[in-house]
Amino acid sequence: MSVPRLRFAPSPTGYLHVGGARTALFNWLYARKYGGQFLLRIEDTDKARSTDESTRAIFEGLEWLGLTWDEDVVYQGANLERHQVDARRLLDSGAAYRCFCTREELDQRRAEAEARKEPFKYDRRCDALPAAEVERRVAAGMPFTIRFRVPDGTTSWDDMVHGTISFPNKDIEDFVILRSDGTPIYNLAVVSDDIAMRITIVMRGDDHISNTPKQIMLYRALGAELPTFAHLPMIHGLDGKKLSKRHGATAVGDYQHMGILPQAMLNFLALLGWSPGNDIEVMTVPQMIELFSADGLLKKAAVFDTAKLEWMNGQHLSLLSSADIEPRVTPAIVRAGLATAGELAAKRDWYLALLDQLKVRSRTIDDIVRQAEPYLKDDITYDPAAEAKQWKDRPATADLLRAAGDALKALPAWEPPLMEEALRALAEARGLAGGKVFQPLRVALTGLSVSPGIFDVLVLLGRERSLARIDAAVRHLAG
RNA sequence: GGCGGUAUCGUCUAGGGGACUAGGACGGAGCCCUCUCAAGGCUCAAACACGGGUUCGAAUCCCGUUACCGCUACCA
Structure with a gap:
């Protein structure tokens, strides 16, 4: 049995489309699973529409996804x-x-x-x-x-x-x-190239089914051996039509910039038109290779549902450690202007602890960045809605926060059990439920009504900053 | 129009003649947990396109219909 040789053959007329990425993925998975080779051919015979820019976009997309090819890229035009x-x-x-x-x-x-x-x-x-x-x-x-x-x-x-x-x-x-x-x-160029590249399995979108008989005739007339054909179903938008720009983001680069992890993208794409069975859904890339089988390939077109993609990304986020995701989060934080890479590196342990707290409540890298602001910036702004909800009675809140600040300041050590004990005692002394203290305090510390657990916030912010923010809130409320 | 392909919850899917009261997941609703938001756990609503066969028995096999998709270029 000869070694399977597969190829992904996009035409460089736009960006790497999610449908193309999925075709590439299945070719790649097959090659990796069965010890074959995965090749890349750029079909640039349509000079009018092909651009170097989109050729680069295809390379970048494939590289980001980790879909590496085994031999030099073949340019059809050559x-x-x-x-x-x-x-x-x-x-x-x-x-x-x-x-x-x-x-x-x-x-x-x-x-x-x-x-x-x-x-x-x-x-x-x-x-x-x-x-x-x-x-x-x-x-x-x-x-x-x-x-x-x-x-x-x-x-x-x-x-x-x-x-x-x-x-x-x-x-x-x-x-x-x-x-x-x-x-x-097209049909001649494809057949001629596939023969020359000794492709044994032609796996592509099923929009090529009608081209296949023509290509088979060409193989025969050229005296070449036929490859095995595998026609993958298409990907549709929510409205059941072939996925296109009007459905929103269709380029893999769009998802990269939205803070989607490549392995989550791959996992999600793999499940569109393929199923490993046994109700398995979340898989790492090695697991996907392990589980991949052509038997699981489906015939029906699948609808691209970004809600599930985001859920999938959240699953992969929780599979990774903060150290794993740090290289992907840091550039996004720098881009958002929240900190410099140097600043983050200088307090790496603290930074990783912060990421641990944020990633559990995030679905994308961007979610993490959005939530990181109160911990990275010196000044916070109070969210009007949070203020209205948690700081209704301003004088009373100022008083409560002052007392909370005093209690915290008196702590012999900046540790959660002690904080909890002190704050709950304060609540009890005032006849309040714990939340009635924690929520106003959360707004004072972060400016938001949503955050990690209050004691985690206190630890992340540190004693000085926490106390200073409480003071600032008291002044803000009194003023 | 012709040819080809496809058809299970809103979506991704399991299902390969009896194990189907059709399973899982996303999304939705609710409950639990709880200092908020997540995460997690539990519960609920939700599908075999339709019609004929074949068979003791069909989501599963066959035929037809319908719907959808694709191709129908000196595009790829």
């Missing part, structure tokens, strides 16, 4: 000569013929057929041209395309995900393989 040679071989062997019909003529005939409500199929008129006439036209420099002559019969294959699929050849017209300018059409 294989133009081989594509032409293959087209020529097909022409010479009689599997293809020259077509002198112009695009205008074709468009017109297509429109006429349309008007008559008939399906349009190229009528092979140029295939019927006498050899002498063909020669005359070529000699006269008439432009021509090369069309593949579709044989009679049926073309079918055993698809890895769909089982047997077959197409009556009569429904397939003699398709163009080489344009009049000498450049190849």
